[in-house]
Amino acid sequence: MTDAVRVRGLRKHYQGSTAVDGVDLDIAEGEIFALLGPNGAGKTTTVEILEGFRKRDAGEVRVLGEDPQRASRRWRYGIGLVLQSASDMADMTVAETVRHFARYYPDPRPADEVIDLVGLTAKAGAKVRTLSGGQRRRVDVAIGVIGRPRLLFLDEPTTGFDPEARRQFWALIRLLSAQDATTILLTTHYLDEAETLADRVGVIAAGRILAVDTPAELGGRATAEAEVSWIEDGTPRTLRTAEPTAAVRELADRLGPEIPHLAVRRPSLEDIYLDLIGSPQ
Numbered sequence: 001m002t003d004a005v006r007v008r009g010l011r012k013h014y015q016g017s018t019a020v021d022g023v024d025l026d027i028a029e030g031e032i033f034a035l036l037g038p039n040g041a042g043k044t045t046t047v048e049i050l051e052g053f054r055k056r057d058a059g060e061v062r063v064l065g066e067d068p069q070r071a072s073r074r075w076r077y078g079i080g081l082v083l084q085s086a087s088d089m090a091d092m093t094v095a096e097t098v099r100h101f102a103r104y105y106p107d108p109r110p111a112d113e114v115i116d117l118v119g120l121t122a123k124a125g126a127k128v129r130t131l132s133g134g135q136r137r138r139v140d141v142a143i144g145v146i147g148r149p150r151l152l153f154l155d156e157p158t159t160g161f162d163p164e165a166r167r168q169f170w171a172l173i174r175l176l177s178a179q180d181a182t183t184i185l186l187t188t189h190y191l192d193e194a195e196t197l198a199d200r201v202g203v204i205a206a207g208r209i210l211a212v213d214t215p216a217e218l219g220g221r222a223t224a225e226a227e228v229s230w231i232e233d234g235t236p237r238t239l240r241t242a243e244p245t246a247a248v249r250e251l252a253d254r255l256g257p258e259i260p261h262l263a264v265r266r267p268s269l270e271d272i273y274l275d276l277i278g279s280p281q
C-alpha cells in the first residue's frame with residue numbers, strides 16, 4: 001500500500017519554543033488516522049505543515065507524493081480541508097455555497113450529490129446562517145469533499161455537537177471513507193471519536209509522537225490487566241488480573257452464579273491515553 005503521508009524528523013520552532021520536535025508519521029492511502037494530544041501538543045502545527053500552510057524548520061514531508069511547501073496546483077486539488085474555524089458564507093444558501101466552492105476544482109462532484117451525502121437536501125435552499133451548528137459543520141464537510149479529495153483533513157470536526165449529531169457525523173465520515181477510500185487525518189480531543197472512526201491513532205505531546213497503534217492495541221491495551229470488581233459480605237472488592245474469566249469462575253464457585261455487583265473493566269482508550277501523556281488519573 002502507498003503512503004498518503006510520510007513524515008521524517010519534522011521540526012518546527014516558534015520564537016524560542018519548540019512546537020514539533022522530531023515527528024515521524026506514516027499514513028497509508030485509504031486509512032483513517034486520528035492524531036490525539038493535549039492542548040499545545042503540536043497537532044495543529046503538524047497538520048498545517050502537511051496542508052502546506054506552514055513552513056517547517058527541518059525534516060522530510062511527503063503528502064500525496066509531493067512536498068507541500070513546493071506543491072503544485074494539481075496537488076492542492078487532491079486535498080480537502082475541514083478546518084476548526086468554519087467558512088463564513090452565512091448569507092448564501094447551502095446549495096449556493098457548495099456550488100461556489102465547486103468552481104475552484106477541475107472535476108468537482110455534483111453539488112446536489114454532495115448535499116445529499118452530508119444529509120442537507122432538505123436544507124439546500126436555506127441560508128447557511130439559519131442552520132444549527134451541526135448543520136453548518138455538514139456544510140463545511142460538503143465544501144471539504146466537493147473537489148473529490150484523496151486526502152481529507154478534519155480538525156476537531158465534532159466540537160460542540162450533541163451526541164446524536166456526533167453519531168450522524170461519524171456515519172458520514174465512515175461513508176466517505178468506504179465510498180471513495182478517501183484518506184482521512186482527524187484531530188480530536190474526543191477519545192470515543194478516535195476509537196470509533198480511526199484505523200490507527202497517534203498520540204503526540206510536547207511535539208513528540210509517544211505511540212502509534214490501532215485503538216485496540218495502543219499502549220499495550222489489548223494485553224493490559226483487567227479489573228474485576230464485586231461485592232462480598234457487603235464490602236466492595238477489586239482484583240487486577242490478566243485472566244478475568246478464571247477469576248470470575250472462581251468467584252462464581254465461591255459466591256454462587258450471581259456474583260453481587262460484578263463488573264469486569266479493561267482499560268479504556270482514555271485510560272491508556274492519559275497514562276501515555278503522563279496525566280494523573
Ligand SMILES: Nc1ncnc2c1ncn2[C@@H]1O[C@H](COP(=O)(O)OP(=O)(O)OP(=O)(O)O)[C@@H](O)[C@H]1O
Binds near residue numbers: 017039
Ligand atoms: N503562530 C504561533 N506563534 C508562536 N507559537 C505558536 C504559534 N502556533 C502555535 N504555537 C505554539 O506551539 C505549540 C503547539 O501548538 P499547536 O497549536 O500546534 O498545538 P495543538 O496540539 O494543536 O493544540 P490544541 O489542542 O490546543 O489545538 C504551543 O505551545 C503553541 O503555543
